[in-house]
Amino acid sequence: GLFAILTVGLAANQVASGLALTILGLGLSGLVGTGYVGMKRDPAPHLHLAGLSDLPLVGDLLFGQDAFVYVAVALVLGVWWFLGRSRAGLVLRAIGDDHTATHALGLPVRKVRVLAVLFGGACAGLAGAYLSLAYTPFWSPGMTAGRGWIALALVVFASWRPLRVAAGALLFGGATVLQLHAQAAGLGLPGQALSALPYVATILALVLLSLGRRQGGSLAPAALGREFTPHR
Template sequence: MIGFWESILLTVITAATPLLIAALGELIVEKSGVLNLGVEGMMAVGASTGFAVATLTDSSSIGVLAGIAAGMALSLIFALVTLGFAANQVAAGLALTILGLGLAGLIGAKFVGTSRIAIPPIHIPGLSDLPGIGKLVFGQSPFFYLSVVLAVGVAWFLRRTRAGLSLRSIGENHASAHALGLKVLRTRLLAILFGGACAGLAGAYLSLVYTPFWSPGMTAGRGWIALALVVFASWLPLRVFLGAYLFGAATILQMHAQAASMGLPSQALSAFPYIATIVALVLISMRRVGATPAPGSLGTAFVPPR
């Protein structure tokens, strides 16, 4: 039997996982000095492509891969315009969002109203059946384990590897990094592609595990919330993890309050996650002493001097 708290925790994990995956991708992008605001669009395309391909091939795993590929393909357009043409990153990110939401609609149009069986959680005989923590620790969706590995991996990569150090220094000051012989544009391209892959994966999770169907507008601002999480976490991977779970908890809290109908209008409760995001951003900036922890070159284009 699943206890009340255990079931709440399980739903928190389901709500937090896509945010965590998308935010970790964006974290790497921003650490390299690029601000890609198109997460929402890449997520939407990942969700619709993932669902469409999974339905057509009748394989959820191929669907997930397709979602990742779709997110990467979109991020490649962004990379071409912002790195190749040194265009404004904010505007290009918005273009990516608009394009992504439109494309997602086109790709998913034929699949509205159909649903699939969700990718099942892992079951390890014995361990998953342990009372209390069994299902929580050993019986989650494979995406959950992937997101944890991703969080630890990203933290390790940034802190402990040479490539991570290069990426961080490129993000802090691209001119100095270039002078040191680091490959600014190549690193940024790879970072953007990684961000696209993560956003696409998060989207595929939504349509293949979370719902599991495709409907237009199903990302519901999650891409934007992932962006907010990166800021909220002061660009630290393990804090992104924490933030995603706090946010997942806020979403679930709101859903339970909705069900319990505490006399508040349902719209006020639906608005709660967005207001909570704003409040969290304000609180985190109030606590901050001194310089902002944002990467120094964040959002500025780099044109190699000749």
């Protein structure tokens, strides 16, 4: 909400505002969360369907996850439908490409941008909740470990397409799990190198995508990062 006030309401620079709020968020979360450090809790409960969750190989994978996983799948499908199949999604995409023209047509550019920022912030908050309620059932300062920046990279990797974002997230998650299994197997590789594996995989995917993209074929919204000030 604060980011929306700064960038949409006050037309502040989006990159500078984002970096400032990132630093603010790290300090504020550390202050507010002091009482939660070291406090352990039971992880989020997993789904169990008799007969289905016990199936070999696919049982736990499809029918034994926590609620966050199924909400994430529903979010991806919902956003895909919204952007590609609904009138409101078409309006959002049009504003992202040319806010001046859409404002001239009478579309509520600022309102749509604020709602989009709030939705993105809510999804980021849900991801943070997953880390401390399901992934590792405790809280500590800085536990995101840079995953938010990877999320930004995945958006570029996916060319702003929801289904590709899901595929990129699976790539990053797979690299993370591979790193954990490699450490458990005692392969003799430095732990730091294994910890960097998910980030290296993401960088390589971005490089390959850039090499394979046609010249001038950027799929980013044309008005990305541009401030909008309506002129009456």
